[in-house]
Amino acid sequence: MVAAVIASWVAVALVVIIAWPRLVAERSARMIALVLISGLSLVHQLMFDMLAEDAFITFRYAENVAEGHGPVFNIGEPVEGYTNFLLLGLLSVLKAGFGADVVLSARVLGVLSTIGCVVAAYFLARKLSGRSAAGVLAAALTATVSNLAAYGASGLETSLFALLVLGMLLAACYEHWVIGGLLLAMAVLTRPDGVVVGAVLLGWLIVRVLRQRANWWQVTAFVLASLVVLMPWTAWRALYYGHFLPNPLVAKQGGEFSWQLGQGWEYLGGYLLAVPALLLLALAGMVLVVLRRAVDTETLRAQYWLVVTLCVVFAGFVVLVGGDWMPAWRLLAPLGPVLAAGAASGLILLSKVDTPAPANRVAPALVIVACAFSLVASIWQNGMLSAVREWRAQVDQLGEIGSWLGEELPRGTVISTYANGALSYRAGNGLPVVDQLGLTDEYLAREVEPEQTGGRGSLAFDFEYIVDTRRPSVVIPTQSGYDTRKNCSIATEFRGDYIPKAFRVADSDDWVTVYLRGTEASQLTGQLAASDKFTPARCP
Structure with a gap:
């Protein structure tokens, strides 16, 4: 091109x-x-x-509107996690009216x-x-x-x-x-x-x-x-x-x-x-x-x-x-x-x-x-084209992880993610998603004091709320797609309640690490292992 x-x-x-x-x-x-x-x-x-990660948040809202669930990210949770109502409305009409x-x-x-x-x-x-x-x-x-x-x-x-x-x-x-x-x-x-x-x-x-x-x-x-x-x-x-004010403005x-x-x-x-x-x-x-x-x-x-x-x-x-x-x-x-x-x-x-x-x-x-x-x-300047292409590759990988979760996990299984776009959209509205950044979570956006986080600006975090109140069965810690090596470590915030599990991506040297809630780990591992593309590996 x-x-x-x-x-x-x-x-x-x-x-x-x-x-x-x-x-x-x-x-x-x-x-x-x-x-x-x-x-x-x-x-x-x-x-x-380019296919932007954040665009998929709007896509999930549009799918829910088109399917009769209203402008919500998770079914039954009226949270305004978008700032582009006109685009959301256009996409919803095209989907509901014409099947686009x-x-x-x-x-x-x-x-x-x-x-x-x-x-x-x-x-x-x-x-x-x-x-x-x-x-x-x-x-x-x-x-x-x-x-x-x-x-x-x-x-x-x-x-x-x-x-x-x-x-x-x-x-x-x-x-x-x-x-x-x-x-x-x-x-x-x-x-x-x-x-x-x-x-x-x-x-x-x-x-x-x-x-x-x-x-x-x-x-x-x-x-x-x-x-x-x-x-x-x-x-x-x-x-x-x-x-x-919508959540994305308040949370930042x-x-x-x-x-x-x-x-x-x-x-x-x-x-x-x-x-x-x-x-x-x-x-x-x-x-x-x-x-x-x-x-x-x-x-x-x-x-x-x-x-x-x-x-x-x-x-x-x-x-x-x-x-x-x-x-x-x-x-x-x-x-x-x-x-x-x-x-x-x-x-x-x-x-x-x-x-x-x-x-x-x-x-x-x-x-x-x-x-x-x-x-x-x-x-050539400032690596603009290469940065966009690298981001697109990460978005595609996050989408593949989301499709994997959506296909293998039972409907209603709660998951939590840091990258709340392509992964959540591809997982489908049958899986409630807890956004660790608070953009689509009412409590995190409006009750928690934001912290400065470098390139992402000021965002709200409360991992105790996520672990003890929202209680996701699966936590996906990655924000940038696949890992290039096996990783069995676990973030401090989830240690004790979750265990890490590494999965190898088929026909590649790429890996995905997920945290599984300890009381459900065995069952969840079996469900996720049913996929032909992701193979579980032993973690010490």
Whole structure:
């Protein structure tokens, strides 16, 4: 796939550079270029082929909804262990109404949303600059944004959220405030971060009112359109789950602010080092548009300031929350298309688009070079591609462990795991799962003081509660798939109540260690040994 990505970039580069005069002058040429760029986006996503561990938590919820058990992780336990209600709802409808596979549906939706970001960036750049050719440049930059492509097929809501952010910006630029308010509500239903984007848009609109460039009816329309969706949704959540904040947000609160801020700055710094060319082009665009007042009207300058403000505020928000533990800077993915639109809007001013002579190719040449830098970052810089592929291998292995447990253990057997995604989903809803991180457990998330845990942030732990209250029959200690050697040790927290048991994975040198509750160990060993793929070994 690396070769396919490079070939696609070469094709886009040749079209954009050689056919630039036609792209400036002809709409049909721009549409052909947009299709070609969308193809580049597709192969860029397929190169990563990510399937995120945390996405499987949503998949398990969706399966339970589709089967009539309601939005729960464990049947009969109403716990809000997700933050992406819109994605959950879409997957549930596709599964219940059409029998669609939940995992495949989520991945296809993510890929299409990423391509949608390419198209939305095209229209946003065209609107910001007032010149259609800028859209082609923005689309090309968006198609090569590393972290957006990495999470396209991940099954997470990342690309869908980025698309909704772009939709809100377009609604603001075209002054469709009812649509903007509805898109804001959809964004908040997709990720809590949508509140930050909505606050920026609302603040910008109020400033426009104070400067007599807008009116209070537009503010009212924007706010009411969002509240008409958000208020009943919030009321339902409070009644069904008994809380206003979902478990994943509550469970991660409580770390020292200075430590969290340091993590956030490190996270942002890594992202900026991965997108230097895009960032420089965006800064150049800001200089050309804002400081030199190069665009034609005050309205266009104000819209550009909206884009700049959103990027700064959203990046600051990610720093404040301490970033994220997943590879490839997931939380900052929405910024890529916005930066691309801003960069293209400014750079188009370097080209004399009204007289499309072949020599006027400075802007497209800079964009193609920036695209090359982005693809180099995707493939080689900071081990991004290798980190994603390693994570995907771990997720696949955790899923195999989950399938093994689901097939061999009797329905109702309680298990506990640290990696509560692919393993739990593949185990099936017949096995209640105790999440050692508290993301899908009410008590751990809301009653236990979180601890700082390095790359995963602040999370809640109470192993005494797990052992004595939830009493799982099987504990799976791994968070990264198979072991490369036999391991008969046991964590201190489970010693005394559980015994370790090592299983060898068939046709490999890989191993899995599980902790079996002492009073059930013999029976559980026999049940798990029934599998052809996992063979028990003697532990001292």
